[in-house]
Amino acid sequence: MKIFTLIIALLAFTFAFEGEAQQHKQYQQGEPIHIAATVGQELQLMFPEPVKKAVHEQDGRAWVHSLISSTLYLTPKQRFSERLLFQGIESKRMYVADMSASQTPTESVVKIHIESVRSSNHGKKRTNQHKKAVVTPVDLVQFAAQTLYAPDESLVEGVPGVRAVKIESKTLDRTFYRGGDYQAKPYGSWSSSGVYVTAVEMQNVRSAPLEWSVCNVRGRYLSVAPHAGTETPILNPDEAMMFYFVSDEPFLIAAERQGVSCQP
Structure with missing residues (x-):
């Protein structure tokens, strides 16, 4: 049993595919990953690699969950707004997820990507990274x-x-x-x-x-x-x-x- 030793803070911005019943999140330094969930509905949060999750005081109270390799299965029991922390087992990347749950219906699958799947965003992402140095x-x-x-x-x-x-x-x-x-x-x-x-x-x-x-x-x-x-x-x-x-x-x-x- 152990928690992370040296970590890299990794932040993200969001984008969506038309015609797909799932949320897509882009891994990028800058801002936390914002994830919406629905009370009583299981959410599948899919990482681009196997991860481990930091213990949170709301585990078991505001939600129930299981983590299998690179996928977190989480079902909110009530409304909440919390920050959850994950770390890539091999890469040691730190994923910071600002998650909220409400009664509003949302997609039940969220995928986090390392590389942008929209080539048009690639140049913009590189430009933004050069504009602002991120302190980890x-x-x-x-x-x-x-x-x-x-x-x-x-x-x-x-x-x-x-x-x-x-x-x-x-x-x-x-x-x-x-x-x-x-x-x-x-x-x-x-x-x-x-x-x-x-x-x-x-x-x-x-x-x-x-x-x-x-x-x-x-x-x-x-x-x-x-x-x-x-x-x-x-x-x-x-x-x-x-x-x-x-x-x-x-x-x-x-x-x-x-x-x-x-x-x-």
């Missing part, structure tokens, strides 16, 4: 790591649009890590395009070496990346390591969300 969560994580560890400020690669976010630098409640094995303290936070990255130092406060696990972290995040070459570093007693928490809301709000940051 990976950019934010790299920027945070360089800001904290670069031996000289001149070595920090500039990222357009990134701003520092004020965050109180005090030790978090021990319940932040299930079992209280690790003590956590924020060191800095940055944001761009509604995505936040927060550097948090976590220290092993037990008397024995412990494997750190994202499954024990409280809150809701897009990803958590340790400053190490492994997703599950082992820290000795009193040893500390920096971790980068990526979220779509300020860190202290995300950290108060119920549950732990893991998916089956």
Whole structure:
């Protein structure tokens, strides 16, 4: 069980085929994928590759779903408007789906495409990509790591649009890590395009070496990346390591969300 480590934020615009009883969505950096569903009607959301889904607090309450390879089968139980997160298993692409459900009838099949099926849109898409550089969560994580560890400020690669976010630098409640094995303290936070990255130092406060696990972290995040070459570093007693928490809301709000940051 694990959630995403380093992620790429991928956004999309929509288009439709005439004469087809399904929605088509174009994968492209820029904006979230907007998907409409109907309460009580099963929606098939088809990705261009096998994906995994991040756990959401509304799972089982506002909808029921199953994920089989590259297709999500979701049936809304009530009206809702939520952001769902998926990641390509092989490509590591991040699909951000802004999904809403209402009583309005909609197509029951939605296909997400990597390449545009309308050749006339291809040139326009390339032009738009050159007009505006998109800052991804990976950019934010790299920027945070360089800001904290670069031996000289001149070595920090500039990222357009990134701003520092004020965050109180005090030790978090021990319940932040299930079992209280690790003590956590924020060191800095940055944001761009509604995505936040927060550097948090976590220290092993037990008397024995412990494997750190994202499954024990409280809150809701897009990803958590340790400053190490492994997703599950082992820290000795009193040893500390920096971790980068990526979220779509300020860190202290995300950290108060119920549950732990893991998916089956």
